[in-house]
Amino acid sequence: MLVADGDAAARERLRRLLVGRVDLEIVAEAQDGLGVLRLLETVATDVLFIDASLPGIDGFSIAAAIPAGAPSFVFSVGDDVNLRRLLIAADLNHVTKPVTMQRIGVALARVRLGSGPREVPPPLLVGKPVCVVRDTGRYFTLPIAKLAAITRHGAGSVVLAESASRFCDEPFERWLARLDSKQFLRVHADAIVNREHVKFLEYGKDGTEYAVLSDKAESRIPISRDVVAHIAREVGGKVPTRG
Numbered sequence: 001m002l003v004a005d006g007d008a009a010a011r012e013r014l015r016r017l018l019v020g021r022v023d024l025e026i027v028a029e030a031q032d033g034l035g036v037l038r039l040l041e042t043v044a045t046d047v048l049f050i051d052a053s054l055p056g057i058d059g060f061s062i063a064a065a066i067p068a069g070a071p072s073f074v075f076s077v078g079d080d081v082n083l084r085r086l087l088i089a090a091d092l093n094h095v096t097k098p099v100t101m102q103r104i105g106v107a108l109a110r111v112r113l114g115s116g117p118r119e120v121p122p123p124l125l126v127g128k129p130v131c132v133v134r135d136t137g138r139y140f141t142l143p144i145a146k147l148a149a150i151t152r153h154g155a156g157s158v159v160l161a162e163s164a165s166r167f168c169d170e171p172f173e174r175w176l177a178r179l180d181s182k183q184f185l186r187v188h189a190d191a192i193v194n195r196e197h198v199k200f201l202e203y204g205k206d207g208t209e210y211a212v213l214s215d216k217a218e219s220r221i222p223i224s225r226d227v228v229a230h231i232a233r234e235v236g237g238k239v240p241t242r243g
Contacts, residue, residue: 001027002026004036004048005050006054013098014099018104033055033058033059034141036054036057038139041139046111047071047073048063048072052083053083061132065170067169074107076099077094130142130143131147133159136167142162149194150184157170185234195235199214199218201235
């Protein structure tokens with residue numbers, strides 16, 4: 001089991017409770033979200049015991065980036081009533097603090113039985129400073145403000161941020177559901193752009209309208225014709241014209 005909690009006392013309490021259990025071993029510990037991501041790349045674990053309010057990158061964001069069931073996760077929840085209600089409503093496997101052996105036993109029984117949801121509902125990225133991106137087993141964090149565009153790529157997506165493109169296992173539709181639609185505009189069935197990164201609109205030689213981004217390469221994202229006028233209004237530009 002991998003334990004992630006920003007409170008050293010909480011981690012110590014869990015270690016004491018699990019002393020003597022032959023069926024469970026703590027293989028690694030992390031005190032913040034970034035530490036969890038680094039460990040997930042190198043440490044094999046069946047269970048991730050994670051504080052929902054983990055510092056840096058919260059437990060929801062991390063769990064949502066992990067493929068369903070690998071590893072199974074158990075959230076620990078403090079006294080925040082609203083957070084506790086959210087967990088119960090979503091039927092996520094969790095224990096309330098202070099953690100007791102009985103509560104741990106119930107949560108681990110759910111893990112063994114495979115009960116509860118196999119996937120964490122992706123948290124909204126509105127108001128969050130960073131997002132977690134998973135690329136074939138490796139995890140990265142990207143500042144939301146630096147996301148310039150996201151395009152569909154097979155079952156996953158490609159994220160353009162800080163003048164670099166990165167493949168992401170997360171489906172394009174999940175980005176649509178998570179991002180602030182006022183900030184991130186759907187310009188095409190397979191593309192989203194950050195309005196703050198649109199430099200201008202242009203009419204390409206191939207007869208396609210494009211949103212030209214402000215990165216060094218001036219990346220060009222195609223715009224569907226039926227939304228060109230809307231996108232032009234949103235970014236304060238002119239509708240591109242032929243020639």
